[in-house]
Amino acid sequence: MTLDTLLGDIGTKRLIPCVDFGRPCDVVRVIDIPQSSDSSAAATSLFLGLTCSGTFLSATLSSSPRTLAQNANSFTISGDFVVYTTSAHEAHFVSASLLATADASTDVGGEQRRVERGSRIVTSVPSTMSLVLQMPRGNLETVNPRPMVMANIHADTDAWVFSSCDEVCTHRYQQRGNYRKAFLACRKHRIDLNVIVDRNPKLFRERLSSFIEQVSDVDYVNLFLTNLGFVVFSNLPTRADRGPGKVRSHQR
């Protein structure tokens, strides 16, 4: 094969078809989802498209498009979440990794919360767990949606934190969690402190000394102990399920 032939072949293949949403999209966004925690593993590309009529679609290279909403007006990516707002004044949070792996017929679920009428997403800041919305009058408002807060708290409680030095002064990672950050996030956003334990009770017991080291303030420890209870945190009803005056948690 001559060089010209080779370059000609390359030339004909420079626009590679990826996905066909089947309808014109106003905004298309592509994100790479790592298939595992191993950075060397190939990432899956997730394609998101929003049409001018409000249809919000997702697709991968190997799956047909999935319609996430018929009335979306904006979307963004925040960490592992695909966040979109609808004309029904709701913000939806769907796991991007689930969208990238599940086939089109599988229900991906997700969480939702009410937002002000006509809100549109401007951007999200995963590190501060915040979502910036533009209101119809043009003012910007920042909210801390519960799914984003919970994702950060879970990441902190599961974290491996760098340990400075051991006896032979060799740096190493220790499995000790970012409990202070998780605790302060729970306190700030009024999340039940049981989540720190209920995420993985066995792991928490193993890391109890780390928790006390990090949350060393006596008042904080007292607050934590008084908040602990026999509550199955994962079974708590969502805000939509709770009516006024209903109990906030299920007792075991």
Add this chain to the structure above:
Amino acid sequence: MTPDLIWSGPLEGARFREIAVSTNGSGGAIGRITALGFESNGIDVLQIFDIEQEKVNALEVPSLGSLGWRLALTCGAIVLHRNGKVLECTPVPVQARV
């Protein structure tokens, strides 16, 4: 600050309407500029520039041949879409053909 001319090429009256900049360039590039517009003959045109330490290199890209192309938001890759069809563009350095 006065703007610097980063490229002057043989396009005839092209008007660019979408520009994307990414900082994770490939090879020796520290960044990449992707510009999408249309020429005076009404055909869409794509231009890609790799930013290196001292110079800006134009990459060779395929002819789009029609109107209505849009740039997709990506993390570095060049992805275009039109009528719901999404295509990835793999540019070739101009010097590779010399």
